[in-house]
Amino acid sequence: MRRTGPISGRRRRYAAVAAVALVCSTALSVSPLAAAGGGPSPAPALDWKPCPKDARYDCATATVPLDWADPGGRTIRLAVVKRKATGPGRRVGTLFFNPGGPGGPGTVQMPQNYATFPREVRERFDIVSWDPRGVGNSTAVDCFASPEESEAWVASRPAGFPVGERERAEWIDAYRELGRACERRDPELLRHVSTADTARDLDWLRRAVGEPRLTYLGISYGTILGATYAGLFPDTVRALVFDSNIAPSAWTGDRPGQDRLPTFLRMGSDGTAAATLERFLSLCGSTTVARCAFSAGGPRATREKFEELTRRLRERPVGAWTYARTVADTVNSLYVVHPGWTELAARLQQLWLGRAPGTSSAVAPAPVPVPYTGDEQAAAVFCGDSPNPRDPGVYHAAEEAAAARHGDTARYWTWAAEPCATWPVKGADRYLGPWNKPTPPVLVIGTVYDPSTPYEDARAMAAELADARLLTHRGYGHTALINPSGCVQDHVSRYLLDGVLPPPGASCEPGLPPFPTPEPRGGIATGGGGTAGAVRQAP
Template identity: 70%
Template sequence: MPISGCIAGRRRHAAVIAAAVICSTLFTGPDLAPAAAPSPSVPAPQLDWRPCVQDSRFDCATTKVPLDYRSPGRRTIELAVVKRKATGPGRRIGTLFFNPGGPGGPGTVQMPELYESFPRQVRERFDIVSWDPRGVGNSTAVNCFDSPGEADAWRAGNPVGFPVGERQRTTWIDAYKDLARRCRQRDPELLRHVSTADTARDLDQLRQAVGDPQLSYLGTSYGSFLGATYANLFPGKVRAMTLDSNIDPLAWTNHASDSDPRLPLFLRMGTDLGAAATLDRFLALCGSTTTDRCAFSAGGPKATRAKFDQLMQRLREHPLGEWTYGGTVGDVVNGLYTVHPGWTSLADRLQDLWQGRVPEQSSPPPPSPSPFPLPYLGDEQAGAVLCSDSPGPRDPGAYHALEEASSTRAGDVGRFWTWAAAPCATWPAEAANRYTGPWDHPTAHPVLVVGTTYDPATPYPDAQAMAKELANARLLTHNGYGHTALTNPSSCVKEYESRYFVDGTLPPAGATCQQDTPPFPAPKPHGGIATGGGGTAGIAS
């Protein structure tokens, strides 16, 4: 969505901008045709790179692309693009494009923030380029409010996390009806042209602009679905593509044969189940250690689980200040995304709530200088992509029953992930140019799929599905926790990715890596941290 998929750490945004994706919608009309038909030829855009004013280590550019690739001579929109040049003099291979997910993740903000997380060899051999996708951030953006204050006022009236009780459900539904009305009035044409297929065509334009004959790409979270779309629209242009923390393409398009098409996206993906499994591991590992390592520990896994359930029931009946039941569950889901320091900080907040204290909102570390100005990132930017692109239930009144069903199979986090999709029930636009498959066009080179076994947003079975559905893909299993291997690092995964990007070498079939540092590690005698081993799966150190 801290969260590689998108900017989602804020509790107030938890249900709407959660790292993977935010919402889904089911249109009552016929399914839109695949977008594989050739578009008119469009000249490559020009990238006038200049050192970024706010951080000269990066280069910045803006360029124009067609709003509608089927009518490229009409309206154009702007894309904001950022680059960090390869650091190895004379060893540059080309450009690696990066999409941080979301949808709605601004690459001009998140690539610089995450730059040091890229494998060293990749930073040495590739220029790393990212961009704010159409509709987002510093690019031509969906913005349905006249001022930041108006957006803040709209947001302040909504329940935090997800609605609890009939009154809050009514408030929630009415708020998103109002948002849909505002968006329809502002720029309805833009709303119809921010699909994943549109962005995949932008990506190919950017590839041409940097002069690479084929694409090298890393996509995390929603960026995996963008990568899969590109790979099937432009299969001959794939040089190397790593998809980290995956969305099952058939779940996104609502074409999976083994899921209920009446479910919203996250329940089709099994996100509620993945989040529940990750929460279970958090509580079990916390309960298996001491309170100096995990403050919420009750001395055993079962006791810690019972303590958590009691806390949730207490907050449901008696919120503690602004810490409501819905808001706390949203905070729990977001807190599971990044193991270090996320899990320890989450345990501290839960223990404060258990003891009747309002948790202190710890000051985040000062942000790295952003090459571009920090943009407006409203809920409607993520929604504009997902709501017009991924079918789901269109009746807002259906979500309460869906919530109850999901809570039966996934507990509290099932309620969160059900309502995360509900804003799309009243979204006003359908994508004019969706891609709905097929997903098995043979690519020029194989794709590397990375899946983390305990991922609270994009569950491991979705990575297995992605590897199966693509024509030529290799699955690398990351035995660990959190959302994306990029932000929950494994030196083993980084080594495999480096070899793959540099010379095309895939991991062996069935390869498995371990996370470098497990949750709640024991301090070493001399002040270091016992990591428990990184698990190199046969890779030489």
């Protein structure tokens, strides 16, 4: 979900990055691709023009069929953005980027995170992203008549996740009504925003930019999109990088008994979030309050301090900061280490002192309005694609069982999938495998302390693909792209440029450790983990 799914928390942070947001509104005329299985029409041509708010980027709007099996029927728009290779004389080709979600608007998030792409990749590739169908500046799922109506719906359900019988009823009723509103507004669109639909759009865009084969970087949900593309179009793959992976079998729930668990519990998001939180508290407690404001002078004391804080908040919220909102904010704030972990520690300390945290001073507004990305956009893809229990009553029991194993973070991740219990539509074109069709080798990156997609899911992705190499990032946060390691970036560059994979069993240290020691003249010690690169401020 936008606010509760794996990419949801990250998307909110991305939207707060001090970077360039773009509105791609230049129209073009193109002929749609022929029906799937019927052969492609002549390659379309995108009419690129400088983006209206930042001429460093080019924008276009593509027109594609709503239903690829009916190319003569209704069409929809895709907003597309491109940053040209900075060393055009040495250009290799086009790198397509999906920022995850589901529901991440690439026209916003690629520019915001452009500086975190490896330098050689920026020099040698045009980088192209887009708002997937149903999202953002593309033809979007929007189930409200006005912003005020959307805001009223948000206010109708508990923040973070529900606590207690009354809040559980409010949460379930709110998401049931959201699904009904969406079905009333545009049921046809809801049936055609699946991952497979978007993979077909991606192949159309590949041909539109004149690339004979796809070069692609997908993060988080973008790994499932990339794996789906490889299953549908294995012969047009050049190079694929999957960073912070979802195990395909966890996404489809096709193993015995898996469909009785919510998706994020199948993935193991509850366990990896708990492990990352424990690491955050231990590292915080191992340093001084000058570097981590929530430190209690030792790892164990800091963990106990967090447990005491959550107990307090259950009984007595601090303003609007309830127990559930604080847990949700904690999980989401673990996605990006710098400056996210330091800012999270400061907010927790304010709550410890009984003060409502203020807005982060590190957040700068985007220079142009970002598109509407309501919860329904993520839900339309996620709930239409990935099976979840259809009985809302089972989620409380699942929450308690998961919390017994992994604590507070499990409550957050269990309820993140509950909106699917009452979602009214399944995708008409779901891809369920196979995932092992022969392609060139795929580079799979897994981060050890990731609050959303477990390292084990990266291992599973590498095992389920026909030919893949796993690179271990022994770091923190969600995706190595936005938590850069010079070592990871070097491997990504060599793979994308020359097809050279890391050696089997390769691993990398993070570029900049959490809570680093300031150097005397204001520099920051990297701790020997390699160059960090330019890191955008997110969250």
